Amino acid sequence: MNRGFTLIELVLSLALLSMALMLVFYIFSFSYYNYVRFNEEIEAQQNLRYAMHRIISEIKRVNDADKVLVKDGGKKIVLLKYDNNTPEVDIYYVPHEKVINMHSRANGVELAHGVEDFHVNLDGDKLVMYIKVRNKVLSSTIKLMYNNGD
Template sequence: MDSNIRTLNKGFTLIELIISLFLMTLILGAVFYHFHFQYSSYENLYEDITSMEKLRFLSIQLEKQICNTSRIYVVEGTVYLRDIETPEYYNYYTLTNKILYKTKTHSDLKDIGLGSKSQIANKIENFFITYIDSKTIQLTIEVSEGEKKARLQKDISVLGQVTVIN
């Protein structure tokens, strides 16, 4: 009869329970580390894509405007480009507190008043449109997204006439 009682007493010993808890903790730790690593990779990739997308957008827009402008004015280092949507206006770009603004002016380069300034992009570290010579304008843009920074410097050929006013 004693042998039957011993066989009915099946269960885990304390050592088996501790070993199984330890193994489960190791497995859960590895799974957590894997998901954390994947999420960090996703965040880094997202920051890279966002900053490159912003650079690409600004580069395409400004290059298109520079190439389609029949007349470019350079006044004391500021480059005025003919507006694509409304050719009777000219635009110049300024960077204030990491926000890039486009300001519209009349064809005489005087401010049009209320509504002339609009935000183009944010998180811009540096922005320059530099007049090099009558055939070249240099575009420099540096953007940041999180810890990531991306920089673009491009020489753009001018097809229109450039007028320099000092």
């Protein structure tokens, strides 16, 4: 009576075990890759929404078409102070860094990173803005009021 395994049985069992482990590793690495990619996508979308929300809030706070200036070919928004027309807030896009920054007299803050494009157009009392991040575009149109000093 022979007890034990032959060399061929051991080699075949190790081959089957290694194939099973490779399959498990492949499934794990594929899942991890998708998890990382999905999280990056979520972060980019949250980044985009936050930047748009913050910019719109600042523009609505001023809400006077005479106090909103678009400069640098639509890459910069300057919001003027109500009392003496001095710049209160600058919102600008830095293409080589792919960021949108907001700078006020008090501080400066990065609103969004990984921005592929940012453009603003002021046509009378309508300000149209779009931000592109990871091939996702978010746009907004804001109707500004005119303050006649009344």
